[in-house]
Amino acid sequence: GAVVSQHPSRVICKSGTSVKIECRSLDFQATTMFWYRQFPKQSLMLMATSNEGSKATYEQGVEKDKFLINHASLTLSTLTVTSAHPEDSSFYICSAAVPGEAREQYFGPGTRLTVT
């Protein structure tokens, strides 16, 4: 299967600072990537769709000024959590859709963000 990497795997930051998370498709080009948030013992919540070369599409209720997404190349999307607060602490997971009929998504290993 396709491989998606995510960095960092864990990050701890102070309240008010910004954190950048990188998502890379290692062996395929991804015109579309996705960013999810997952709370403990819950399913994934789609935050936004990242489109290469254009603006991200955010889901309802997700603050686009707080969660900045940049998809500068066909293999890299970044999520920046700006002015982080403790309530932003969560597990963030990215994915990329592969070409083909099903357009299945392959997921990164996730990033555990803790805001103190």
Add this chain to the structure above:
Amino acid sequence: AQSVTQLGSHVSVSEGALVLLRCNYSSSVPPYLFWYVQYPNQGLQLLLKYTSAATLVKGINGFEAEFKKSETSFHLTKPSAHMSDAAEYFCAVRVHNTDKLIFGTGTRLQVFP
């Protein structure tokens, strides 16, 4: 609108027993369906996908799923559970004409020795 429903948030089986994780879908068009597995503090791994090519889909790690249109189901099975199968399992459907996925609420599989 499309959706998936996973029946049973927790399933417990003994090692060597049959694993059955239930997923029902709702879709007005032929769906693309997926099963993913998530181990603690990790991302999701694709187990298998349904694309209408065959109703019985074989995936990795000995899992398979059968698409039943009459029952709107896509249940995941494995003949013999292994301790390493203990994880969270998610069923998902692709939203028509998009690449988005809608996930079920997940089923936690416990395997007892």
